[in-house]
Amino acid sequence: MSLALTIGLLMGAGIYLVLQRGMMRIIFGFILLTHAINLLLIASGGVARRDAPFFGGDTSQAADPLPQAFVLTAIVIAFSITVVMATFAAIGRRDDDTEPDSLTPADLGDEGEEVRS
Amino acid sequence: MTDVVSLLLPMFAGAPLLVGGILLALPRQHTVRSVLGMVSLLAMLAGAVLLVVLTADGTVIAHQVALWPGGISIPFVADLFASLVLTVTSILAVVSFQYMIASREARSPSIASFVLILAGGVAGALLTGDLFNLFVFIEVMLLPSYGLLLVLSRQGDLGGARLYVTVNLLASTLFLGGVGLIYAVEGTVNLAELAGAAVDNPATAVAAAVCLGAIAVKAAVFPVHGWLARTYVVTSPAVTALFSGLHTKVAIYVIYRIYAVVFDGDATWLVIALVITSLTMVIGVFGAMGEPTMRSILVFHMVSQIGYILVGVGLFTQLGLTAGIFYLLHHMIVKASLFLSTGAIEQTYGSGRLDQLGGMRTREPLITAAFVIAALSLAGLPPFSGFVAKFSLILATIDAGQVIVGIVAIAVSLFTLLSMLKIWAAVFNGKLPQDSERRAAEARVRETAGLLDDEPVEAAAVDAEMQAVRERHDTARAGESDDDTHDHHGPRVPLRLALPALQLAAITVCLGIGAEFLLGLSEQAAAGLIDTTDYVVAVIGQ
Numbered sequence: 001m002s003l004a005l006t007i008g009l010l011m012g013a014g015i016y017l018v019l020q021r022g023m024m025r026i027i028f029g030f031i032l033l034t035h036a037i038n039l040l041l042i043a044s045g046g047v048a049r050r051d052a053p054f055f056g057g058d059t060s061q062a063a064d065p066l067p068q069a070f071v072l073t074a075i076v077i078a079f080s081i082t083v084v085m086a087t088f089a090a091i092g093r094r095d096d097d098t099e100p101d102s103l104t105p106a107d108l109g110d111e112g113e114e115v116r117s
Numbered sequence: 118m119t120d121v122v123s124l125l126l127p128m129f130a131g132a133p134l135l136v137g138g139i140l141l142a143l144p145r146q147h148t149v150r151s152v153l154g155m156v157s158l159l160a161m162l163a164g165a166v167l168l169v170v171l172t173a174d175g176t177v178i179a180h181q182v183a184l185w186p187g188g189i190s191i192p193f194v195a196d197l198f199a200s201l202v203l204t205v206t207s208i209l210a211v212v213s214f215q216y217m218i219a220s221r222e223a224r225s226p227s228i229a230s231f232v233l234i235l236a237g238g239v240a241g242a243l244l245t246g247d248l249f250n251l252f253v254f255i256e257v258m259l260l261p262s263y264g265l266l267l268v269l270s271r272q273g274d275l276g277g278a279r280l281y282v283t284v285n286l287l288a289s290t291l292f293l294g295g296v297g298l299i300y301a302v303e304g305t306v307n308l309a310e311l312a313g314a315a316v317d318n319p320a321t322a323v324a325a326a327v328c329l330g331a332i333a334v335k336a337a338v339f340p341v342h343g344w345l346a347r348t349y350v351v352t353s354p355a356v357t358a359l360f361s362g363l364h365t366k367v368a369i370y371v372i373y374r375i376y377a378v379v380f381d382g383d384a385t386w387l388v389i390a391l392v393i394t395s396l397t398m399v400i401g402v403f404g405a406m407g408e409p410t411m412r413s414i415l416v417f418h419m420v421s422q423i424g425y426i427l428v429g430v431g432l433f434t435q436l437g438l439t440a441g442i443f444y445l446l447h448h449m450i451v452k453a454s455l456f457l458s459t460g461a462i463e464q465t466y467g468s469g470r471l472d473q474l475g476g477m478r479t480r481e482p483l484i485t486a487a488f489v490i491a492a493l494s495l496a497g498l499p500p501f502s503g504f505v506a507k508f509s510l511i512l513a514t515i516d517a518g519q520v521i522v523g524i525v526a527i528a529v530s531l532f533t534l535l536s537m538l539k540i541w542a543a544v545f546n547g548k549l550p551q552d553s554e555r556r557a558a559e560a561r562v563r564e565t566a567g568l569l570d571d572e573p574v575e576a577a578a579v580d581a582e583m584q585a586v587r588e589r590h591d592t593a594r595a596g597e598s599d600d601d602t603h604d605h606h607g608p609r610v611p612l613r614l615a616l617p618a619l620q621l622a623a624i625t626v627c628l629g630i631g632a633e634f635l636l637g638l639s640e641q642a643a644a645g646l647i648d649t650t651d652y653v654v655a656v657i658g659q
Contacts, residue, residue: 018283018287023279026279026283030286030287030290033287033290034290037290037293037294037297040294040297040298041293041296041297041300043297043301044297044298044300044301045300045301066300067297067300070249070296070297070300073249073253074293077253077256080260081256081259081260081282081286084260084263084282085282085283085286088263088267088275088278088279088282091267091275
């Protein structure tokens with residue numbers, strides 16, 4: 001039950017953040033969302049059985065290794081995509097709505113131009 | 118022969134990834150990168166054609182990676198449907214890369230690698246027989262796409278590129294969630310082991326529906342189509358052509374595959390599919406009406422055509438699937454041809470806006486030919502492949518008793534023709550606006566200086582460029598008589614930019630006249646989707 005509640009909480013918070021303006025908040029939202037999905041994958045293998053299948057552990061009580069492999073892969077992919085999204089946030093120039101509306105585009109400067117050449 | 122090929126199946130995904138990685142180590146030699154990239158893509162095309170030949174009689178070739186027994190290993194499976202889609206995606210990758218070389222976009226250090234990795238990811242997604250592996254390959258497809266979108270975009274506004282990443286990532290996350298749910302219910306994500314599972318167990322049906330919903334976002338099906346028109350217009354035309362053929366169409370392939378295998382073509386849900394596809398057809402074609410540029414019109418038509426293709430899976434009869442598969446293959450080629458011909462105009466004249474172009478009919482005979490053929494084929498006129506595709510699809514709807522869907526399909530194709538006429542009237546007829554020459558010169562100055570579209574250019578540099586072009590032009594035409602009334606000033610689309618669109622247009626003519634051949638193959642592929650026994654036996658061996 002605690003796992004289900006955690007997944008729900010992470011999912012809700014993630015969706016809330018993804019719906020915000022500004023790339024950074026969307027990135028944080030996706031980090032929470034991928035955590036929620038990773039927990040879901042772990043849960044899909046059943047969390048009651050936790051023994052190791054070696055060193056004398058009971059194989060009928062061994063944890064399911066496949067969802068763990070899924071999660072490992074998913075973590076790596078999520079990590080690389082977070083980096084890509086962070087790049088998008090960093091090279092954004094005049095069009096990111098992260099700043100309050102009172103600032104005009106001229107106040108924000110033009111950093112990151114050489115990245116795009 | 119089949120045994121050797123089955124061993125090589127993972128190489129369709131692996132080899133392009135490997136070559137793509139190696140090419141990154143050659144940042145200076147752009148000729149070497151272009152040649153190696155092209156050779157790899159051509160080799161992939163040859164391999165795909167070989168797969169079609171081997172699977173044409175309904176054989177399913179399967180390979181268990183690392184030779185683990187079926188059901189435990191990750192399988193790679195090639196049936197006729199996968200082979201046909203793989204062949205056409207390879208054709209598109211070759212032609213789009215040819216366009217990128219012609220437009221000098223391929224000189225940028227990472228482009229050849231991005232295209233190869235994208236092609237490898239597509240091959241993996243088409244050939245894999247495992248849902249989690251499918252997720253991985255979809256991510257492999259998406260990462261280089263983000264790069265292509267960004268590196269070849271000439272727009273200062275990154276909004277479209279960000280939207281693309283966000284939407285696709287959200288859909289991938291949802292898909293992964295669906296895969297997790299399927300594993301929780303069934304204890305496997307091997308497609309062959311899941312055969313018919315959604316019919317037996319409603320919980321599996323819900324889990325698989327989460328996957329289908331996520332993939333529908335990627336396929337840009339109504340009501341989740343909105344991102345497509347805002348993102349495909351921000352990058353280079355060659356990338357749009359590549360994406361149109363690869364991304365949304367792989368998603369459609371996955372919808373066909375999951376519904377055929379996991380749901381076993383369950384008739385209970387087909388009504389929902391037909392309603393959604395009919396709405397997609399209508400909304401897409403109406404969305405195109407108010408669009409101001411050639412490319413955004415074409416992108417909305419893509420949404421509409423995706424509706425047509427999915428009618429095949431919505432009917433799930435032998436005739437419907439045959440028509441749907443034929444439509445899918447025809448559409449990939451025609452759409453890419455349209456994107457490339459209008460893209461050549463856009464890049465040469467510095468604008469894709471309908472109100473800033475005109476008179477292409479007399480200036481650009483080759484582009485005009487390519488556009489007319491592809492546009493009429495898209496609208497569904499004989500003798501092009503679009504006619505066969507639409508005719509067989511409408512016959513299939515009537516055969517299945519879904520006359521309303523057939524009527525919608527006919528009405529929508531009239532509006533498609535109307536949209537094509539709008540582009541024709543604005544861009545090909547009439548006269549080229551006076552300021553077009555200046556805009557073209559400005560575009561070239563920007564390209565040489567590497568400036569984005571919202572950065573200022575020096576007026577003097579543009580003037581100098583215009584003068585240079587005029588002089589070059591006058592020397593070239595010095596010997597010719599001057600009795601023709603048309604304005605011949607300014608640059609033309611070079612032959613090398615027109616060729617890719619023409620090649621694809623030629624394919625649609627061939628497919629139209631020799632439709633019997635591809636229809637036969639589509640029929641065999643459809644039979645493989647209706648009866649999935651061969652697929653299951655090839656993968657898990659019983």
